[in-house]
Every structure is written in C-alpha cells, then in structure tokens.
Amino acid sequence: MASSAMGSCKSEEVDIEKSTQSEWVLNPPEPPSPWRVVADSVRKTISLYKLKFSSHKDQPCTTLLSLLHLFFPILSWATNYSATKFRKDLLAGLTIASLCIPQSIGYATLAHLDPQYGLYTSVVPPLVYAVMGTSREIAIGPVAVVSLLLSSMMEKLVDPAADPVGYTKLMLLATLFAGIFQTSFGLLRLGFLVDFLSHAAIVGFVAGAAIVIGLQQLKGLLGITHFTTKTDVVSVMKAVSKAVHDPWNPRNFILGFSFLVFILTSRFLGKRKKKLFWLASISPLVSVILSTLIVYLTKADKSGVKIVKHVRGGLNPSSIHLLAFNNPYIGEVAKIGLVVAVIALTESIAVGRSFASIKGYQLDGNKEMMSIGLANIIGSLTSCYVATGSFSRTAVNYAAGCESLVSNIVMAMTVLISLQFFTKLLYYTPTAILASVILSALPGLIHISEAYKIWKVDKFDFLASLGAFFGVLFASVEIGLLVAVVISFSKIILISIRPGTETLGKLPGTDLFCDVYQYPMAVKIPGVMIIRVKSALLCFANANFVRERIIKWVTEDEPEDDKRNSRNTIQLVILDTSNLVNIDTSGIASLEELHRSLSSHGKQLAIANPRWQVIHKLKVSNFVSKIGGRVFLTVEEAVGCKSQC
The missing domain is CATH 3.30.750.24 (STAS domain)
Known part of the structure; x- marks a missing residue:
C-alpha cells in the first residue's frame, strides 16, 4: 500500500513537472516586433556613445576629452608612448617608406594617373589613419588590386590618354564617394556588408587580379608604346604578341628583368634569414636609385629606354575644385565608389585582423571603416586616390618591429620630404623598373596553399574562388567580382531551398x-x-x-x-x-x-x-x-x- 502510494506520488510529480515544462514552451512572453528590434538596435548604438560621457556630464572638459578619445584613439596610447617605442617606429617607418615610394609611383601608373598621385596618396591618408585607426601595424596607401579595379572601371567612362584631366577628376570623385560609403558603414555599424565577399571569393579574385596586373606590366617591362586598355588575359596577350612582332627595344627588358631578379633574390634571402628582412624592404628603392643612375650616366633614354620624365613635386595640392558634382557620369562614379569601398575595406580589415591576432589584441571593425573612410574623404580633397591597408607594406612594417601607428607618420613624412626635394631625381627613372617593382609584389597575392585548403574543406567555396579567378582573368575585374558573389549567394540559396x-x-x-x-x-x-x-x-x-x-x-x-x-x-x-x-x-x-x-x-x-x-x-x-x-x-x-x- 505504502509503496503503491509512493509510486502514485512520484507519477503525479512527474506529470506535474511535464505539465509545467509544457507551460514554459506554450506560454512564453510575446517576442518583440520587427519595429521594436530596429528601435532597440538604434537605441543600443546611441547608448554606446552616451555611455562614454554619462559619468562626466557635470564636467564639460572631461566629456570633451572622452569624445576626443573615442574618435581619436591616438590620444589613448600616446600617453604611454616612450623613446624606445619611437626608435622602433622610426626604423619601421623609414623601412616601409623605402618600399612605399617606388610602389606608389608604380600603382599610380597602374591606375593610369600621373606618378605624383601615388606619392600624394602615401602622405595624407596615412596621417589621417594614424590619429583615428585602431590597428598598430597596418600601413596605409595605394594598393595594386584597388588601382587595377579603379582603372578598369573608370576608363570605360573616360579615356585617360585622350582626356587625362577629366579622368583624374572622376578618380578623385570616386575616391570621395568611396570614403563617404566607408564612413557610413562604420557610423551605421554595417560591417556585415564587407562579408558579402567570402574568403574564398577574395582568394580567387586577388589571384586573378595579380596575374592580370602582372601581364599589364609587360607594357613597361618590354617598353611597349601602344597597349590595350582591356584587362582580360586574351586582350593583353594579343597586345603583347603584336608588340613583340613589331620592332621593339630589348634594353627596357634587360634593365627591368635584371632588377626584378635582384628584388626577388633579396626577398628570398630575407625570408630565409629573418635578420635580413631589411634587404628585401629596401631592394625596390635601391633598384630605382641604381637604374636611374644607370640611365642618367649612359644616356640610355636616347637609345630607346622609356623613362618617367616629369614628376610634379611639392606638398599635396588642394583638389576641391576638381570635384565636379555636375558631371554626367556621377551616377556611374558613385557605383564605382561603392564597389571600390567594399573591396578596399575587405582587404584592409583582413590585413589588420591578421596582424592583430598575432599581437593578441582586438580590432574595432566599425572604427576601422570610419578611419579609412575619413582618410579617403580628406584624401580626395588633397589630390589622393583610394587608399587602404597594404598587405606587403604591413608585413614589412610588422617585421621591422613597429610599435604603433607612428611608423605611418614617419613613412608619410619621408614621402613628403621626397616630394618636396627629390622628385626631380625621378626624371630618369625607367618605367621598366616600376614594372619590376610591381611584379615583385605579385607572388604574395597568389595563395596556392590557401586555394588547396579551400578545395579540401568546401568544394562549393572552391567553385566560387575559381569563378572569381577566371572571371577576372578572361572577362574583367568587375565580372570576376560579380561571378564570385553570384556563386556565393547561389550556395546560400541552394542550402536554403534544400x-x-x-x-x-x-x-x-x-x-x-x-x-x-x-x-x-x-x-x-x-x-x-x-x-x-x-x-x-x-x-x-x-x-x-x-x-x-x-x-x-x-x-x-x-x-x-x-x-x-x-x-x-x-x-x-x-x-x-x-x-x-x-x-x-x-x-x-x-x-x-x-x-x-x-x-x-x-x-x-x-x-x-x-x-x-x-x-x-x-x-x-x-x-x-x-x-x-x-x-x-x-x-x-x-x-x-x-x-x-
């Protein structure tokens, strides 16, 4: 009797417990409406800023200081800055400047701009980023992929050879739009937009762009005068084949190829022996100096060696008057600015996060977007085109032992001094050397091991990577991007449907x-x-x-x-x-x-x-x-x- 009663009690307890659990499931609070979710998101974003100042509302000076610390991170870490850190940053800044100067000139020519625009872009944006950025290692300036992307889309609107001034105006306007979009992404906390380009798509896109960039440098390496404006591999190879069959001067190739071997050899030695990293860093600048001296002393320009000629020096001139908002192409330029903004942010944030994880600190993605966006907005007003984080220069900056963004300031000031006093020395710089400098940086953009890893992990991701690669290679840069995005979204849709x-x-x-x-x-x-x-x-x-x-x-x-x-x-x-x-x-x-x-x-x-x-x-x-x-x-x-x- 007692045992049956106890069993009955236990059964009732179990039934009560199950009934209670069912009530938990069937009678939860009503979930928030979509409008409530949006309102809460906006309120949280605003509260992040209010929280910074709530404890100092009765102290205006402290509130202002907190506001400055929020928007200018340099004020937070500058108080603990030391002479030891400055020595390391000085060495790192000079090292990346030696790599930055020849690269900036080369990337400007890749973007179909005059050489000085590449140098201008290595002055103002790095200075702006230095006071607003959150990464300690990233080096800001022009990069190859963005330069190619800009030129490939912009030359469909204006021919840079026929109307260089009109082309430059559109480039500056596209830079302004890119900066506005990037800043807006940061302010509205829309960092997820950058993730529309998957890691696999970026690997394929960058590899394809690297090959296209390399093929385009054959113009400078071979000293070809007439060259196609198309970026697909078929058009480029036809142009090269036609030029080789015509009479051409082999001196350009001999000079450029010789220094390309020198740069690649020094880079190989720098990787084998970490203490020789500086050799790989300064080899591009050494190549420019030596080749310029050779051309000047031998008068090789009289024998058919193509040279840079005039590079306008001086401080960054104002370009506000060049921003023509009544341009008939303004809608197309805004679209170009949006595409470039996403690509530039993707590369920069990926680079920044890679080195931040090595150093063991977190990168604020939204602040990164704002800092790079404002760097490009201010840059567009001071004769700069789109700047972002460079993987090659950031790697050199890290290897040189940088401690903070002061290395960017040192780099910018070094480039500024070069603009002020040494641009006349670049007159005899052979274009083949600039092609060699760009070609030497391209192997680092092709990650075969990463592509193999993608193949092993996810075949659909590998298909997206291949789509981007072949799209860039055989169609155009924008087609490659479109193919990669379409394949990536097709994967999502397929998984959703099935x-x-x-x-x-x-x-x-x-x-x-x-x-x-x-x-x-x-x-x-x-x-x-x-x-x-x-x-x-x-x-x-x-x-x-x-x-x-x-x-x-x-x-x-x-x-x-x-x-x-x-x-x-x-x-x-x-x-x-x-x-x-x-x-x-x-x-x-x-x-x-x-x-x-x-x-x-x-x-x-x-x-x-x-x-x-x-x-x-x-x-x-x-x-x-x-x-x-x-x-x-x-x-x-x-x-x-x-x-x-």
Missing part, C-alpha cells in the same frame, strides 16, 4: 538524440520517428521540400537500413525544431499539410524544442491546437507522450 533533414536516435547510456547516420550506435525508438530540420528558417523557399521529404520517409519508402523497423508501426512523428530560428506563413502551411497527411495514415505529429519566434507564430496561427497541443520542451519528453497517442 536544407536537408536527419533522423534521430538515442545514444545508449545518455539522454541525447543524434543523427543515426553520424552515430550508427544511436538507437531508434520503436513506433516513433524523430526528424530534425537542418535549417534556421522554414519559409516559402524550402517548406514544400522539407514536407515532401518527411512524408516520403514516413509514409512511403524509408532508407534501406530502416526497413526492418516496421514502417507501418510508426505512431508518432516528432519534429525537432531546435535548429529552426524562424518560420513564415508558407512554413506553417506546410506543417499543416504534413499534419493532415500524417493523420490520414493514422499517425500523430509533435513539435519539440521550438524557438521563441517559432512557437509564437504556431500559436497565433492555431497550429498548436490543431495538433492537440503536442508541443514539448525536449525530444525525450515528446517520446514519452507516445503512450498517449
């Missing part, structure tokens, strides 16, 4: 229910089929596919290794919705059809572990009442209700 389902079994000795294919030891519950949807959203795109898949498993042919479980004895189908974050009306309609189909075969449907938004919508649509209230907190609890079905 999310897949998995049958669950109970792992012996545990309360866990897992995929029976991943865990063959998992035991299926007699008379019960447990199915989990492998998607975060059940919507119009995938609802019918999921419903048909479940009905096929339950009421038609089962997988071969499930036939011995007597399909006709299944009484209960449990849908584990733990992965499901949200559901729309199409998803609910598909569940109702699933319920009707199962009921017609004498089977019942139960829902386990629904999320907040899901259970709210199922209740509002009266679906919970249609399935007899069979909604449970866990799969195990749902299995326990089989006897009631």
Whole structure:
C-alpha cells in the first residue's frame, strides 16, 4: 500500500513537472516586433556613445576629452608612448617608406594617373589613419588590386590618354564617394556588408587580379608604346604578341628583368634569414636609385629606354575644385565608389585582423571603416586616390618591429620630404623598373596553399574562388567580382531551398538524440520517428521540400537500413525544431499539410524544442491546437507522450 502510494506520488510529480515544462514552451512572453528590434538596435548604438560621457556630464572638459578619445584613439596610447617605442617606429617607418615610394609611383601608373598621385596618396591618408585607426601595424596607401579595379572601371567612362584631366577628376570623385560609403558603414555599424565577399571569393579574385596586373606590366617591362586598355588575359596577350612582332627595344627588358631578379633574390634571402628582412624592404628603392643612375650616366633614354620624365613635386595640392558634382557620369562614379569601398575595406580589415591576432589584441571593425573612410574623404580633397591597408607594406612594417601607428607618420613624412626635394631625381627613372617593382609584389597575392585548403574543406567555396579567378582573368575585374558573389549567394540559396533533414536516435547510456547516420550506435525508438530540420528558417523557399521529404520517409519508402523497423508501426512523428530560428506563413502551411497527411495514415505529429519566434507564430496561427497541443520542451519528453497517442 505504502509503496503503491509512493509510486502514485512520484507519477503525479512527474506529470506535474511535464505539465509545467509544457507551460514554459506554450506560454512564453510575446517576442518583440520587427519595429521594436530596429528601435532597440538604434537605441543600443546611441547608448554606446552616451555611455562614454554619462559619468562626466557635470564636467564639460572631461566629456570633451572622452569624445576626443573615442574618435581619436591616438590620444589613448600616446600617453604611454616612450623613446624606445619611437626608435622602433622610426626604423619601421623609414623601412616601409623605402618600399612605399617606388610602389606608389608604380600603382599610380597602374591606375593610369600621373606618378605624383601615388606619392600624394602615401602622405595624407596615412596621417589621417594614424590619429583615428585602431590597428598598430597596418600601413596605409595605394594598393595594386584597388588601382587595377579603379582603372578598369573608370576608363570605360573616360579615356585617360585622350582626356587625362577629366579622368583624374572622376578618380578623385570616386575616391570621395568611396570614403563617404566607408564612413557610413562604420557610423551605421554595417560591417556585415564587407562579408558579402567570402574568403574564398577574395582568394580567387586577388589571384586573378595579380596575374592580370602582372601581364599589364609587360607594357613597361618590354617598353611597349601602344597597349590595350582591356584587362582580360586574351586582350593583353594579343597586345603583347603584336608588340613583340613589331620592332621593339630589348634594353627596357634587360634593365627591368635584371632588377626584378635582384628584388626577388633579396626577398628570398630575407625570408630565409629573418635578420635580413631589411634587404628585401629596401631592394625596390635601391633598384630605382641604381637604374636611374644607370640611365642618367649612359644616356640610355636616347637609345630607346622609356623613362618617367616629369614628376610634379611639392606638398599635396588642394583638389576641391576638381570635384565636379555636375558631371554626367556621377551616377556611374558613385557605383564605382561603392564597389571600390567594399573591396578596399575587405582587404584592409583582413590585413589588420591578421596582424592583430598575432599581437593578441582586438580590432574595432566599425572604427576601422570610419578611419579609412575619413582618410579617403580628406584624401580626395588633397589630390589622393583610394587608399587602404597594404598587405606587403604591413608585413614589412610588422617585421621591422613597429610599435604603433607612428611608423605611418614617419613613412608619410619621408614621402613628403621626397616630394618636396627629390622628385626631380625621378626624371630618369625607367618605367621598366616600376614594372619590376610591381611584379615583385605579385607572388604574395597568389595563395596556392590557401586555394588547396579551400578545395579540401568546401568544394562549393572552391567553385566560387575559381569563378572569381577566371572571371577576372578572361572577362574583367568587375565580372570576376560579380561571378564570385553570384556563386556565393547561389550556395546560400541552394542550402536554403534544400536544407536537408536527419533522423534521430538515442545514444545508449545518455539522454541525447543524434543523427543515426553520424552515430550508427544511436538507437531508434520503436513506433516513433524523430526528424530534425537542418535549417534556421522554414519559409516559402524550402517548406514544400522539407514536407515532401518527411512524408516520403514516413509514409512511403524509408532508407534501406530502416526497413526492418516496421514502417507501418510508426505512431508518432516528432519534429525537432531546435535548429529552426524562424518560420513564415508558407512554413506553417506546410506543417499543416504534413499534419493532415500524417493523420490520414493514422499517425500523430509533435513539435519539440521550438524557438521563441517559432512557437509564437504556431500559436497565433492555431497550429498548436490543431495538433492537440503536442508541443514539448525536449525530444525525450515528446517520446514519452507516445503512450498517449
């Protein structure tokens, strides 16, 4: 009697506990509306700024200081700056300046701009970033991929050879738009936009761009006068083939190739022996100096060696008057600015995060966007084109032992001094050397090992990488980007439309229910089929596919290794919705059809572990009442209700 009474009490306690858990599931607070979510997001963004000043509201000076610290991080770390750190930053700044000067001139020619614009871009943007940026190692300036991207899109609007002034105006306007977009991304905390370009797409795009850039440098390396403006490999190779068959001067190739071998050799030695990193860093500048002396002393320019000629010196001139907002191409220029803004941010943030992780500190993505954006806005007003973080110069800056962004200031001041006093010395610099400097930087942009890793991990990602690579190589830079984005989004859409389902079994000795294919030891519950949807959203795109898949498993042919479980004895189908974050009306309609189909075969449907938004919508649509209230907190609890079905 006593034992039966105790058993009865325990049974009642279990029933009460299960009833309580069901109440937890069926009666949660109403989830916030979409407008509430947006309002909360805006409120949180504003509160981040208010929080900085709330403790100092009665102290205006302290509040102003906090505001300055927020927007100018240099004020935070400058108080702990020391002479030892300055010595390291001075060496690092001089080292990257020796690499920056020849690269900047080369990248400006790649962008179809006069050489001085590359040097201008290595002065103002690094100074702006130095006071606003959060990365300690990143080196700001012109980069090869952005230069190629700008020129390939801009020359479709204005021919740089026929109208160099009009072309330069559009480049400066595109830089302003890029800066505005980048700053807006940071202010509105829209960093996710940069993630539209996947890692695999960037690997393929950069590799393709590196090859295209290399092929275009054959113009300078071979001393070709007439060359195609197209960027695809077929057009470039046709232009090279035609030029080689015409009379051409081999002195350009001999001079350029000789110094290319010198730069690559010094880089190889720098990688083999870390103490010789400086040799690889200064080799481009040494090449420029020596080749310029050779041409000047031998009068090689009289014998057909092409030279840079005039490079305008002096401080960065104002370019406000060149920003023509009444230009008929302003809409197209704004689109170019948007594309370039995303590409530049992607490269810069990727570079910054790579070295920040090595040093063990976090990079503020939104502040990075704002700092680079403002650097480009101010740059567009001071004769600069789009600047961003350079991987090659950042790597050199890190290897040189930089401690802070003072190295950027040292680099900018060195370039400024060169602009002020040494531009006349660049008159006899051969264009073949600039081509060699750019060619020497390209191997670092082609990551074969990374492409192989992508192939091993995800074949669809590798397809996106190949699409970007061949798109850039055989069509154009923008087509390559478009192909990569389309393939990446196709992957997302395909996964969304065909999310897949998995049958669950109970792992012996545990309360866990897992995929029976991943865990063959998992035991299926007699008379019960447990199915989990492998998607975060059940919507119009995938609802019918999921419903048909479940009905096929339950009421038609089962997988071969499930036939011995007597399909006709299944009484209960449990849908584990733990992965499901949200559901729309199409998803609910598909569940109702699933319920009707199962009921017609004498089977019942139960829902386990629904999320907040899901259970709210199922209740509002009266679906919970249609399935007899069979909604449970866990799969195990749902299995326990089989006897009631």
